[in-house]
Amino acid sequence: MTALAASPQPAPDTASERTERWWHRATGYQVYPRSFADSNGDGMGDIPGVISKLGHLSDLGIGFIWLSPVYASPMIDNGYDIADYRNIAPEFGTLDDMDRLIAEARERGIGIVMDLVVNHSSSLHHWFQAARAARDCPEHDYYIWRDPAPDGGPPDDARAAFGGPAWTFVPEVGQYYFHFFSPAQPDLNWQNPALRAEIHDMMRWWLDRGIAGFRMDVISLIGKDVDGRIYEEGPYLHPFLQEMHREVLAGRDVLTIGESWSVSTDTGLLYCGRDRDELDMVFEFSHIREGWHPELGKFAPKPFDLVAFKRALFSWQDLTRDDGWHALFLSNHDLPRQVSFYADDRTHRRPAAKTLATVLHLLKGTPFVYQGEEIGMTNARFERIDQYRDLETLNHFEEQIAQGVSPDVFLAGANRNSRDHSRTPMQWSAAPHGGFTTGTPWIEANPNFAQVNVERDMAHPDSIFAHYRRLIALRKDSDLVTFGHTVQRFDDDPDILAFERRLGEERLLVIANFTARPQERALPDDLTGPASCLLCTHAPYNAIPPRLTLAPYESLAWTL
Template sequence: MKKELWWKTSVIYQIYPRSFQDSNGDGVGDLKGIIERLDYLQWLGIEAVWLSPIYPSPMADFGYDISDYQDIHPLFGSLADFDELLEAVHSRGMKLILDFVPNHTSDKHPWFLESRSSRDNPKRDWYIWQDAAEDGGLPNNWLGVFGGSAWEWDEVTGQYYYHGFLKEQPDLNWRNPEVREAMLNTLRFWLDRGVDGFRVDVIWHMIKDAQLRDNPVNPDYTEYMPTYDRLLPVYSTDQPEVHEVIREMRELMDSYEERMMVGEVYLPVHRLMTYYGVDNKGAHLPFNFQLISLPWDAAVIAAAIDEYEGALPTDGWPNWVLGNHDRPRIVSRIGTEQARVAAMLLLTLRGTPTMYYGDEIGMRDIPIPFDEVQDPQGLNMPEKNLSRDPCRTPMQWDDSNNAGFSSGKPWLRIDQRYVRNNVELQRNDPDSILSLYRKLIALRQREPSLVLGVYTPVFADQQMIVYLRTYDGSASFLVALNLSHRPAYFRPVEGQYLGVVVVSTNTELEGTRVSGSLSLAGDEAVVVRLDRED
């Protein structure tokens, strides 16, 4: 395989640091705990690790409200611990990606404390301040993602400030060049330290309409949706000028060797593609969340894959995600057996796959009693059942106390079934989902067709998706996935697909010959190495 950029060939693994491994018994995961588990990630085949925020923060939104962009929260350790982690990651031939949260700071950040101190403070324009409307009401109708108005009244200075999320998370004014330079300097701080890339939080929120026009009402809103969805955020997000900001970030990345930027973007495919930027000078990987958001239906997903592949700009590199810290886990969405099929899909599609910690052992969402809910989204809208706590519970390492995560009381409940579902148990079981993930990752690493090869759709119906992965001079692979619980059949109309099953959700199929048609049981999937044509 020719030498390619690491972010094109790696499997990225997201760690939610609070929940991965606690090294000091305080019930919260930390950097030293991550260091302890790096050998596991290397064994699994992970080549890039992404950490959710670890910066100093009042933790109103668990680290996404940052009070200092150039340090480490004591809960997680110190800068010295971070440097040790970075060295340990690099010594294993792996890369480290940090979360970067540029849209908003904490209201305890020194910049905001200055900004709200007086109307004539030099940093006043670093945030978005606005007078009340003529009738004394809110400046406009914009809503906060976590509920209620996005405007907060400040008694001291007699103006409102804008916060797209919590009131403790005031939005920065990215139209101010001083803000841009200050934030680019925070990126330089970590790049100079040796960080390999950044996942940029809510990148499409960063610029707002200059006129602060009202958002239109969402005609499709129902009472079961989050209150934020009552309006279409056409003026508060995804403004054309955001691409100038992203281009500046990209120019900074490109001034270092092989650094990369992932952009968090929840937008339709045609809008998502604009975040690659003109001449591919935007985000290297605008996150593609279709496998998280779409119904688990073979025909729908097959069509979405084709639409995405067809929409990619020239030289734009695809990526796929099954889960993250904001959405229900894949097992809780589609069930344990289909989660294995989903793993096959994630790791055989063209592009960079991103995994969420614990999905490789089939962790599920855990019910958190109302009096234990910690997520602000859940606390602010309890009637909507929107807490993200259930998908953030501690990693299940073994059958010892607290699943090997901590010697103290964990910050969130652990799945009661951890004794029967943990890394140690699955590691030695060839039929486990962990073994399936490891086999698939190893196959990707060996086979150019699965990393760099062309994706060619072959067949799809209401149950099944079949596609080819091919690369000049290398073995070709046929991937067949049954996304239903009933038997499914593939009978080629043209040509023959002859080969050997190399990975399957059913290990008993591995090593068997395929000649012509395929018959798959419910919840079954296969990767077939095709015979070479001489």
């Protein structure tokens, strides 16, 4: 048995001054619409399908939906390539459907937070179609163009995030345009005031339709200096965000969440500090990157390292103790299923799913549930590259095979980290394709849908769904869960994650076993004694014992 050393103990927190916003106690739920619910049998999820499942989301207790893009798009990147910001893709429905979703969700106390994808547009957007036809039209300067190098090649050797060069030549204008992602996603030129004004007007148009805010896709890229090869968190980022706040967001009671793959604890409060007038919170990925190879990236995953994971996770709890706010997540449309990445999903799926939920939802910040997470959906484990649909995965497969990587090696990495695992259809029932569609789904359903689905989980006496619902309710009712500061315990333990939440004299203790083995620990004196068991799966303790045994992937929570 290992004895856990006590961490340094800061003075108890007091209820500091704060302005409570509606989203402080809310839990978000990300809907990836093409994979959520298909209402018409065409194999593609749609907005009427989302409407039909609002009862499920209301029963879960969520406060707002982050809706991945439903705008008109050629769908090269599943809607993150927008051809018309003020219209809906026909496969998803109509503007009337969108208005109905906003209204019916509001009736259930659920806001709609839309994806704002304004680092780039689709190459089929009418702005780009004009821009590529003539240099002297106003829209040409809505994008980033450079003349060829002296040898006629691209201006530099920058590579796109989805593979290949970051520059594409357009003979009609004799110039290259810049695309951080794919050639179908030309980057917008935020240096142009007219372009910024167009975006601000579009944002106001959506807010006036009644949405509850925006999740801002790769927003850290909009301030780039292409000539200086500074793409993430470039020199113009924060002035642009402050202008956006002045022109669009000020005076509106809406939620804004920025996505940044580069933000760190050194720059986090520049986005969401209370006096910055920029964003409300930011999605950051330091805890996610801990599972990636530092040079080879996501398709060469590392074994899970709990100590490194905790270091990243709790550094942001420390950062936002007295200022800013944090977006809490382990899953989204760009990431693998959390129970497959962080745990053993074959033999301990149910307790592991609950423990991951307990840890995330009892931290300080706004938790996000990704569709299917609330029933413990897992990675699909595809066997062939033709089962994948994701542009990123397919492009990197071609590149790495050309570099001599074995297909089996690449597929092993893709089966751990590809974005497609979160994009397989939502598993509602044991019906064909998990009840997602009566047609042929755009991507195969996970073969385990007959065993893992909403109907089966909700019928289980110890359901994952009920555990999520209880955690979400705690945040609504408890100042301690919502506003208490976080103190990590047992920082260097490689198998156990533990922390306290403190607010005044109130204390909450969470201890979780992150292994498939039982773990026995001796607890320090300040964590033992009388306590109320808040979330105890197997042991109804009314006191915390000096020695504690945790079953595989078990988590316990007490108020002290």
